[in-house]
Amino acid sequence: MKALTFQRYGKSPEIGFTTVPTPTLQPDELLVRIHAVGLNPIDNAIPTGKFKPVLAFQLPATIGSDLAGVVTEVGSRVTRFKPGDEVFASLFDLGKGSLAEFAAVPESAAAFKPSNLNFVQAASIPMVGLTVWQALKERINLRRGQKVFIPAGSGGIGTFAIQLAKHLGAKVGTNTSTPNVPLVSQLGADEVVDYKKQNFEDVLRGYDAVLGTIPGDTIEKSIGILKPGGKIVSLVGPLDAAFARTKKLNFVLTFVFGLMGRKITRLAQKRDVGYSFLFVRPDGQQLGQIAEILNNGGIQPVVDKVFPFEQAMDALAYLGQGRAKGKVVVSLR
Structure with a gap:
């Protein structure tokens, strides 16, 4: 599958698109076909090595944390989700990335996508x-x-x-x-x-x-x-x-x-x-509670700009300018 990765930490992390294996599921994970990825400032900071002491990645590593997409496969211990379900999640601090065609998402980190939001809007929310x-x-x-x-x-x-x-x-x-x-x-x-x-x-x-x-x-x-x-x-x-x-x-x-x-x-x-x-932690139960508020219209997502997957590096650069009104999102579908 195609993913946006960085090869090393530091001033020259070699960020670019590479072909990586589709994730192999653990029993408690969902395989999600990603439709959209919400970007966060830390996505630009991680390749610099600033958070290396507290965030563990196996290099080369896929960039990004937030995602929204459709479940295509579930592990043997998954009970809340099935193929075809629309979900959103944050993979932050799990040693995984989301700027890719697929991601393995722990069931504990996932929640059903708010039904009144599209994938771009939903991807802007998790972190x-x-x-x-x-x-x-x-x-x-x-x-x-x-x-x-x-x-x-x-x-x-x-x-x-x-x-x-x-x-x-x-x-x-x-x-x-x-x-x-x-x-x-x-x-x-x-x-x-x-x-x-x-x-x-x-x-x-x-x-x-x-x-x-x-x-x-x-x-x-x-x-x-x-x-x-x-x-x-x-x-x-x-x-x-x-x-x-x-x-x-x-x-x-x-x-x-x-x-x-x-x-x-x-x-x-x-x-x-x-x-x-505060260092945020993934929590599908909390994300589910947030989804209820979103479904009821209590909070409206604010998306500044949407970039196609092929322009994900441009999206990160735009985010890095620090001028976005709301969130920057990458759309894969």
């Missing part, structure tokens, strides 16, 4: 949906009436996070550039800061939580807008020792990650604010 779900519901325990700040509201994470937060009954603050103010307002943001004109840390106050989506000093600045007892869940780092322990990394990496997170942790403690780093 951002699971990331936001795990951040807002598990880590933050966001409740009705609370206020959450979601930076970069027009991006792939932001467009979904604003809608899920509103679905949970929260009030949402965000920042974006001037042209995207109408978009984030339409999605439900209550306070919108145009970062071309103002700094969010000078405007926003009294927030219960922050979803960290922008690397750099934005996380540190976010501390000042939180109430005592507030929470920051970062998706972009710095990593911390708690994450290393969760991943069962060795002592050296745990120590290093602890050092990386020490500054933000100390700043947070001074303001009586909690900080944690």
Whole structure:
């Protein structure tokens, strides 16, 4: 089958199309004929080697994590799915890739595709949906009436996070550039800061939580807008020792990650604010719950641009510019 792979880690990962064997199923896996693949910023970061200590791939490795497609075969232990079922899933952190004609998907990672979405729309959801779900519901325990700040509201994470937060009954603050103010307002943001004109840390106050989506000093600045007892869940780092322990990394990496997170942790403690780093995990059950919300119209996918499979490298380059409104998707059918 045809797949987009990288050959090595580093500045010259040799990304390109190659012919690889169609996956051989394990008893608990589905063979999925892929119709569409949603791209995420980490798809560009993995070949650089940045996540090599915490993400295991056998090289050459197929790029991509999110997918939507049709089941063509099931393993002997699969009970929830059958050939012909339309599914979507995230393969992130499973040592597998999705920018290919077929993928072997663990039953535990898959969910039925929302019936009201096409494959492109469905493929845009898994990683951002699971990331936001795990951040807002598990880590933050966001409740009705609370206020959450979601930076970069027009991006792939932001467009979904604003809608899920509103679905949970929260009030949402965000920042974006001037042209995207109408978009984030339409999605439900209550306070919108145009970062071309103002700094969010000078405007926003009294927030219960922050979803960290922008690397750099934005996380540190976010501390000042939180109430005592507030929470920051970062998706972009710095990593911390708690994450290393969760991943069962060795002592050296745990120590290093602890050092990386020490500054933000100390700043947070001074303001009586909690900080944690989140690395999303595949979860078909959670994805199924997200599918129910999508089926009921509670959240609308926001897709910026769709590329054909043959232009998957162009799609990654476009995503890397950091200007997409919503998600970038590759269509194979």
